[in-house]
Amino acid sequence: MENILQFIISGITTGSIYALIALGFSVINNSTGIVNILQCEFITYGGMLTVTFYLFSKFPLPLAIIFSVIVVAIFAGLFERLIIRNSKSKDIMLLIFITIGASIFFKGLALLIWGSDPFTIPSFSGEQIIKFLGAVIIPQNLWILGITFVTVTLLHLFFKNTITGKAMRAVSINKKAAEIVGININKMIFLSFVISGFLGSIAGIIIAPITTTSYDIGFMLGLKGFAAAILGGYGSMAGSVVGGLLLGILESIGAGEISSTYKDVIAFVVLILILFIKPTGILGSRYVDKV
Numbered sequence: 039m040e041n042i043l044q045f046i047i048s049g050i051t052t053g054s055i056y057a058l059i060a061l062g063f064s065v066i067n068n069s070t071g072i073v074n075i076l077q078c079e080f081i082t083y084g085g086m087l088t089v090t091f092y093l094f095s096k097f098p099l100p101l102a103i104i105f106s107v108i109v110v111a112i113f114a115g116l117f118e119r120l121i122i123r124n125s126k127s128k129d130i131m132l133l134i135f136i137t138i139g140a141s142i143f144f145k146g147l148a149l150l151i152w153g154s155d156p157f158t159i160p161s162f163s164g165e166q167i168i169k170f171l172g173a174v175i176i177p178q179n180l181w182i183l184g185i186t187f188v189t190v191t192l193l194h195l196f197f198k199n200t201i202t203g204k205a206m207r208a209v210s211i212n213k214k215a216a217e218i219v220g221i222n223i224n225k226m227i228f229l230s231f232v233i234s235g236f237l238g239s240i241a242g243i244i245i246a247p248i249t250t251t252s253y254d255i256g257f258m259l260g261l262k263g264f265a266a267a268i269l270g271g272y273g274s275m276a277g278s279v280v281g282g283l284l285l286g287i288l289e290s291i292g293a294g295e296i297s298s299t300y301k302d303v304i305a306f307v308v309l310i311l312i313l314f315i316k317p318t319g320i321l322g323s324r325y326v327d328k329v
Contacts, residue, residue: 044173045290051179051248053286054186058241059263060270060278061193062234067273068210069230071130075137076117078260079144080238084110085251086148088243089157099159107239114235118228148253156250159243178247185244189237190279197275206230210273258302262289265309271319280320 059081066074084106091102117140122133161178168175197203208216209226217223241263242256249255262285267273270281285305293301312319 041294042291043171045294046287047170047173047175047179049287049290050283051182051286052245052290053266053283054182055241055245055259055282056263056266056285057279057282058186058189058237059259060267060282061190061275062237062241063264063267064273064275064278065230065237066234067267069206069227070122070133072133072137073264074231074234075134075141075260076114076144077234077238077263078256079141079148080110080114080235080256081242081259081263082145082148082251082253082256083113084239084242085159085246085255086152086157086242086253087239088159088246089152089251092159093157099162103243106243107236110239111232111235114238115228115232118231122231123224123227145254145257152253154253156252157246158250159246161247176248178244182244182248185240189240193233193237194275202226202229262302262305265305267319268309269312269319271321274319274321277319277321284320 059077062077062080063074066072066077087106087109088099088102091097091105092099095102097105121136121140125133125136161176162181163177165176168177168180197207205216205221206226206229208219208221209223213223216226238256238260241259242251245251245259263282266281266285267278268281269285270277270279285308288308289301289304292304
């Protein structure tokens with residue numbers, strides 16, 4: 039039982055990261071209908087910019103984190119404004135390929151800037167372990183859970199209680215109707231990219247003290263975040279959180295009870311099964327097109 043509890047705690051920690059990334063995918067999908075592969079680089083640049091500001095520029099860690107999140111959010115917004123919005127075609131598949139090309143480019147750029155060596159940043163409040171019913175918890179686990187909870191709560195309140203958030207929800211439901219009532223569609227799409235950049239950078243930063251960070255860390259985390267979004271119901275905010283946590287727990291238990299060799303495989307096995315059994319995900323729409 040102690041082992042199972044340890045696996046669950048570890049799974050919830052990594053699942054929280056997947057949930058943030060899945061939310062980033064869902065926010066952009068709801069406003070544009072595309073799968074933004076560049077989300078992987080938002081994760082990478084969040085962690086690597088924090089390394090730059092903290093280790094190289096000697097900023098205090100909290101300030102380095104704030105600056106990194108702001109820079110990545112601006113970068114995400116500029117990508118939408120300069121590339122996505124000015125694309126000659128608005129075909130969904132073409133836009134997806136644009137994000138794939140951009141992801142490859144910025145991954146290569148990260149390699150040129152920071153090299154291939156992994157970096158680490160210190161835990162936000164030390165390394166003193168906490169014992170809980172025989173399981174071990176490190177302070178960074180609590181930071182990850184707390185930051186994820188606060189971020190998800192604020193995002194929920196934003197979409198539910200603010201005019202801008204409601205406008206973004208309207209765009210996700212029906213763009214034409216939203217435009218008719220005077221909502222600026224381009225502004226809402228721009229904000230969705232900014233929010234996605236914010237979520238991705240946060241995920242890349244808070245996981246760095248546990249796993250280190252490098253120029254390519256965002257790739258695998260991004261794929262697992264996408265798998266979590268599919269598992270929970272692509273485009274669903276609640277589904278992203280449920281999918282992320284469930285995937286993290288399944289991955290942790292599978293790695294502990296079977297073999298850590300198969301840790302990365304589990305996410306994609308789950309993804310394939312969900313696409314086969316329930317393509318809309320756990321909390322997705324029950325209606326799907328059949329071919």
